[in-house]
C-alpha cells in the first residue's frame with residue numbers, strides 16, 4: 001500500500017477541521033452553513049482517504065461518529081474524584097433548610113447557580129491533549145464502564161476541543177446524556193413497526209442505548225448531552241458559573257438555562273418558573289440543581305458521604321390527582337398490539353386535562369387490580385405522559401369486577417392471540433382496519449420497500465378512499481390512475497411518479513419484502529436470517545416452529561410469531577396476491593458454493609482443536625449452514641467433548657454424527 005503524501009495528509013487534516021466546524025455549527029449552534037449533501041460528500045471523501053491510507057486513521061476523526069467494531073465487554077474506568085450523587089429536596093421549606101446549613105458552615109451568604117436537572121444518564125469524559133480520549137458511565141460512582149466508542153457517536157460532543165488554551169487541553173467533563181422526547185417517540189414508532197420491545201421513557205432508552213455493544217447502532221439513535229461539571233488540574237478554576245462558560249467556549253454543549261442567584265429566594269423563583277415551563281422543553285427535566293458558585297466555598301463545605309454539601313437537587317412536585325376510572329377500553333396498534341386504555345373522568349393534572357391513559361398490558365392492570373368504577377390516582381411523571389399509578393381501594397364501589405381481556409379484536413372481531421411468554425395480546429389480522437394505515441406506511445418505508453413519495457398523508461388518503469386496504473392493493477393502484485389524477489393536490493406527473501415508484505419497488509429482494517410485510521419480531525436482521533435459511537416464501541410458510549428455531553439467531557418468540565403469522569387466513573391471501581403482483585419472494589441461491597452447499601450442521605461439545613467460531617466459519621465458507629438445534633433438516637452433528645442433549649437428539653432422530661477428524665477429512 002502506498003504511503004500518504006504530504007498533500008494527502010494535509011487534505012485529510014483540512015477535511016477533518018472543516019467537518020468538526022460543520023458539526024459544531026450544525027449540532028451545537030443549530031446554524032448549519034452547508035447542505036446535507038455537501039457534508040456527506042466531505043465525509044465520504046475522508047472515509048475513502050482513511051480507508052486507502054489506514055495509517056492516517058485517528059481517534060478524533062469525524063468518521064468515528066458512525067461507530068465501529070462491536071466490543072464484547074466494556075473495560076472498567078475508575079472515577080477520580082468519585083462521581084457523587086445529589087441529595088433531594090422537594091419543597092420551599094427543605095430548600096431553605098439547605099441554605100441555612102450552607103450559611104452555618106460558610107458564615108456568609110453564598111451566591112448560587114441554579115440549573116436544570118436533566119433526566120438522563122450521568123457520564124464522564126476525559127480529554128487528553130484536546131482530544132476526547134475516554135468516556136464512561138457513572139457506574140457505582142467510583143467505577144464505571146468505558147463506553148468511549150458509543151459516546152463518540154453523539155454529534156453534539158466535540159471529538160476535539162475548540163482551540164483549547166494550554167491549561168484546558170487535559171480536562172474531565174461530566175454531564176448528562178439524554179434523548180429528546182420527539183426522538184424517543186420516533187425510535188419507538190420504528191421499534192413498534194418492527195415488532196421490537198418498546199422503551200418505557202427517554203431515560204431508559206438512553207441507558208439502554210449507551211450500554212449497547214455495537215456503537216454502529218448507537219450512532220443511529222439521537223442521543224444528546226449537556227456538560228455540567230469541569231475538572232482541569234492545570235487551570236486555576238474559581239467559579240462553577242465560569243466553568244460553564246469555559247466548557248461552552250471549548251465547544252462543549254452546555255445548557256443555556258442557567259441562573260446566577262444572589263440568594264435562595266431567587267433560586268425558588270427559578271424553580272417555580274421551570275415547574276411551569278418544563279413541558280415547553282424538548283427533553284425531560286425532573287427538577288433543578290442548586291450549586292454554590294464559588295469553588296473555594298464548595299471546598300470548605302465538602303461532602304457528606306456520597307453527596308456534596310454544596311449542592312442539592314430541588315425536585316418538582318410530582319403531579320398527581322384523583323379521578324374515576326370510567327372504563328377500560330382496548331386500542332389496536334399499528335401492528336396489532338392490543339393496548340388497554342383507561343377512560344377517565346377528566347381531571348386537571350400538571351397543566352393539562354387528562355381523560356385517558358395507557359394501561360400498557362394485562363400485567364399492569366392485574367398488579368394494580370384496576371376495575372371500572374374505581375377511584376384512581378393519575379400521575380404525570382418526568383416524561384409528561386399521564387399514568388394511572390394506583391387505586392384507592394377504600395373508595396371502591398360495591399359490585400365491581402376484575403377486568404377480563406376480550407377474546408376478539410374490538411375492531412375486526414378476529415380472535416386475539418397471546419403468544420407464549422409475552423404479556424401482550426395481538427390481533428393477527430394484517431387487514432384489520434386499525435392496522436391498515438400503519439402497516440402500509442411500514443411497508444413503504446425506507447429499508448423496507450422504499451416506495452418514494454408514499455408517506456403518511458398519502459397513505460391516509462388512499463386508505464380513506466377505500467382504494468388500498470392492504471399492501472397488495474398498492475400493486476393494483478394503477479387501476480385508479482385517472483381518479484387519482486383528478487384528486488385535489490394531485491396531477492398527471494405526481495400520479496405517474498407514485499405509480500412508477502410502486503412498480504419499481506417490485507425489484508426489492510426477498511428479505512426486504514419479508515421485513516416490509518410486518519411480522520412481529522421480524523426486523524431487518526431477522527428477515528435477512530430467515531431468507532438465508534428458508535430461501536422461498538413457500539419454504540417459510542411450510543416451516544414449523546421447530547424448524548424455524550433450528551436457525552441460529554431465531555429464538556422461540558420469533559419462531560412462534562412467524563409460524564402464527566402464516567397461519568392466519570388473511571395473511572395467506574395477502575402473500576398469494578403479492579406473489580401474483582410479481583414481487584420477489586425467493587432468495588438468490590447462495591453465492592458461496594462449496595463442498596457443504598445444501599448441508600446444515602449442528603455443533604455440540606468442545607472440539608479438540610477448532611473453536612466453535614472457527615468450525616462455524618469453515619462450514620459457512622464451504623457453502624454450508626450452522627443451525628442451533630437438531631432437527632430432521634440437519635445433515636450432520638459435529639460432536640466434541642462433553643456433548644449434551646443435542647447428541648441425544650441426533651441419535652433419536654437418526655442424524656449422522658461426526659467428530660473433528662471426520663470433519664477435517666470432509667473439507668480436505
Ligand code: IVH
Nearest residue numbers: 084085086115116117118122176228289308
Ligand atoms: S451536578 C456533585 N448538574 O442528577 C454534583 N447533576 O444525583 C453532581 N443531573 O447523577 C451532579 N442534571 O446525573 C448535576 N445540571 C445538573 C444535572 C445533574 C442532572 C443528574 C446527575 C446526577 C444526578 C444527581
